[in-house]
Amino acid sequence: MAADPSGAAGRSPEDEAAAFFRSAPPLRGLDRVAGELSGFVARHSAAAGRGGGGLAGVVCITSGGTTVPLEQRCVRYIDNFSSGQRGAASTEYFLKAGYAVIFIYRRGSKQPYCRFLPEDSFLDFFELGEESEIKVPDSHATVVKTAISNYRKAIDEGLLLKLPFTTIFEYLQLLQMASTAMSCLGHHGMFYLAAAVSDFYVPWESMAKHKIESASGPLNMQLNQVPKMLFILRKHWDPSAFCVSFKLETDPDILLQKAEVALRKYGMNVVVANELANYKDVVVMVTGNGRTTVRRPGKEDDVEEQLIDLLVKMHSEHIMQLNQDHHSCTG
């Protein structure tokens, strides 16, 4: 498997991004997705930022890990660990705070209002009653009922748009489409980029067509760096949005330093730093004004509750400072 012979050294980020998208297989259902996105944004643009009965804003949440196919007819791929727990929980809290949410998620990852479900034992939540009616044991009834009711409300009120991806190619195309569609919201738009995005990929055209043969000794692979799309999003796709990105490391010694670098390099409003070992317990919000540590109060609580509370306040202050009327969006 050869890497892109043209390489990435010395090219501008824009050139690298263009080369990546040229290499990517086109997203399935592209026109339908584009229509859903512009319709969703247009429907909420009038209400966004009005306060009172209006929306607090529109947030695009990305969630779960992207895959990098190693073969065009994909049997093998490189994946990034992410259950999607963070993105799913955050979606619930943003909806509760009055946002409309575009939820860009990895197929099969955790879903809002379903986080309590054990992955593999759906049927353990149900039993048949005497007249073979479906029953939920009392121990689970409250949690299942609350989930159904909150989910129905979000869907029925049209406040949640769910768009799935699997590969890095699909993910970055969706992110480009969402941010382009949201640019008309100005400062009322927010990005909350919790997905675990691959750093390396194999360009589509240099990829093995068929399953890689296993008969002939060790496998050597060379992977290219994925272009830094946060930079492109910030500079070209949606320069006015409030941008929150995440930095995950396994080594705590380099985490905050890397978060600071990302903050400056990509012009983020907030970088949320977290460690693999305790990402459910504690995160550090890194901003231009300093650092804020957020801990969950107890094992039954979500660290996302306080995190989103703080982000919503920052976003709202950011809008007030800029006192910007948002542009109009047409569907």
Next chain:
Amino acid sequence: MAADPSGAAGRSPEDEAAAFFRSAPPLRGLDRVAGELSGFVARHSAAAGRGGGGLAGVVCITSGGTTVPLEQRCVRYIDNFSSGQRGAASTEYFLKAGYAVIFIYRRGSKQPYCRFLPEDSFLDFFELGEESEIKVPDSHATVVKTAISNYRKAIDEGLLLKLPFTTIFEYLQLLQMASTAMSCLGHHGMFYLAAAVSDFYVPWESMAKHKIESASGPLNMQLNQVPKMLFILRKHWDPSAFCVSFKLETDPDILLQKAEVALRKYGMNVVVANELANYKDVVVMVTGNGRTTVRRPGKEDDVEEQLIDLLVKMHSEHIMQLNQDHHSCTG
């Protein structure tokens, strides 16, 4: 990331297998799993092969894809595409045919009796009634009720043991434990190895400890071949069992030839050949006596129904030919 410096060239399969297991991090809950396996086998060994009210046999079904971690504190890994659809469907048909099933499955993959569930919209199957009772819309009621009832039956009768894995290290340790535990069943045991198993891996001790840095250009990786454990299973772990393995290819031109090679090389009773493009529609059973093509009759049917029907007959003839009393198993 350096490959195992000792390499695999020139070593016996046994040596390669031993080196792999030495390299593997120990399975969590190893003693508990060993106890569950020997208890399950002992409970069913008396009934296995009795006919009449007895069991048809005990089958170990593997399902879903294994991962290969690229870092010890795992953020990135190589994965094999597999929804687990084949293994989950086959589990249902083996249970229906009177087998006890050890289901070794990838976490998050498809589960028996839940295959109908769309991955990401669990809550779309439920609504709240007027007195906020949980209801299933009529369109889904039959399928959900049948699922709950069949699943409960298998669990209540103790006929289904579910053991999850994620990595290639966990998978091969579970397979070794299951086959060792099942060896006392003699010809009444069956293996149905539908999992998509990695061909390449990075030995644990030569793996990066922390997340691989993305700052410094392309990534070069060298991966070692995973030892051919089918050979070891057949020769050492459980030589008397009836063994069915799978061969998946994307290129139809080499598929049957590779299935024939696997049949002879690993001493399988059956190799089921399937293509990625149509694996739900058609499979070819390759045996020492020739090939049998199995097609599903319609889009609503499972190809696994007829496949398992044929395999159960072959297994039963195999037992009769050998007319073997099975050994006794103690829990």
